[in-house]
Amino acid sequence: MSALAQVAGDPDLEPAPAAPEAKQRSWTAYLLMLPGVLWLGVFFLLPLVQLASVSLQSRYPGFPGYYYRDLNFSNYASALTDYAPHFARSFLYAGLATFLAFAVAYPLAYAMAFKAGRWRNLMMICVIAPFFTSFILRTFAWSQILADEGWVASVLNFLHVLPNGHIINTPIAVVAGLTYNFLPFMVLPIYASLERADPRVIEAGGDLYANGFTTFRTVTLPISMPGVLAGTLLTFIPAAGDFVNMELLGPQRGKMIGNVINDQFLAVPGGYPVAAALSFTLMAAILVLVFLYVRRFGTEELV
């Protein structure tokens, strides 16, 4: 999965050595690309086109589940007005989870890159290993850990820090679940960019009488910025579209946009057009956010 870091952070995507016979034999390249491009065309691009066309369809009155081709933009109007709170919640929870994941992941990535020594590979395995237990099983385990009679809620209630005595079925549990589930996507890119850094540069900060925090702020963090950027995107995007954490850990009311899309498609008869409009709006919103974010914090390597 460190490959994800390669996508966003690798400065030399186009390396100098090209095959010498490249020009004459480019038909080989097309042959090599063809099956994969066809597959992505048929099962990624074509479905997106279909989704766009569904988002403008209208339903036959009285026949739930039947639609006709149309240019019905009211689907988008309804998506934006009726479900604005759901969008806001999704972005808020995903943003909080991304920030928390960053705060938790950074020390781990830092220790792996600079302090772990021969334990580095073992720690790497430990970061990836929990992935191999189904994420739904792990999320369900969180619902047991955070349950009212569980030890986390008991301790926090003993300290009187919980506003209404519960964690489970509150937004806190949802954010906690999102933070947990996408944490490795934050750790691995940050680790990849720190690992490439020269530890002597960071030591130099200390030698120049910078204190620990100043060294971190002015040297370490900028070095790891490509990884932080990739990690925040890889955490935020899936978290904003997730519905499983809300379903297993969250409250009955006040769902996220992922839950709405899922229910509209699979549980509400005749829900396709609005659900498709919601999906497209989500994708567009995420693209805009990512664009602004990369413009603001991006390094040359990324853009």
Added chain:
Amino acid sequence: MTTTTRPTPPATPPAPTNSPTAYRPSAGKRAQVWLANHFAMISAILVLLYLFLPVAYTFAFSFNDHGKTNIVWQGFTWEHWQDPCGVQGVCESLVTSLEVGVISTVVATVLGTLMALAMVRYRFRGKAASNVLIFVPMATPEIVMGAALLTIFVQGFANIGINLGFGTIVFSHIMFCVSFVVVTVRARIQSLDPRIEEAAQDLYASPMQTFWKVTFPLILPGIAGAAMLAFSLSFDDFIITNFVSGNESTFPKFVYVASRRGIPAEANVIGFSMFVIAVLLVVGAQGVSSLRASKYKS
């Protein structure tokens, strides 16, 4: 913190007020220094424990002697480990997941490796567009991909006799695995020294011979890593599968549906076993590669 009863002179910072050996740093001070030196490592270990906490719960509750719901601890039993298929549907869904995982992994790995080779070794028209086409699926929320696939399968593919089920799951899984294979294998090919291949060609190896005798063995570790990544992505996928599976049930889908009334401990047994098998495989692969490395060094 050591002197709570009498006031400490403000001029001496955390100085050893009550230590007899005033010239050596006190135990508290030494602990502070030790903590500062090991802060990153200690927090890293705490984070790893946090990552493993739910896995430990999954393991523990695989021994729960539960009645209808496996939510609170009720007593110890080996029963679920003796018969992991004891609950209806759990092993059928596991087999489906394994089949889907293997087929998707093989196809995605072949398609992705071919693309990675073309992307690194050749210049061709449309390369930048192909790059975008490979990147965008990884940056698209799963729910959008799932929704898009559902609409094309229901409104398009159903007309030519392809209904939601095993086939549509495999088609979709291959799609989202391919991009990850490309970037993993591409990174490996980029790290190769092209002069090795040039040397083979200088020695009159044909392009085919060069590929199979030189390039392929060198990129094989990357391909193996990509295949493992693809399998774990496919095996654990729920959101897209939930959209395109129709009545077919995969293991994550089984667990999700069961979670409404409490996941049977048999699912915990299977989930934890998959974890153990995967970790053993990874550790084994690491062991083999480090063995090889030490052999080349000596």
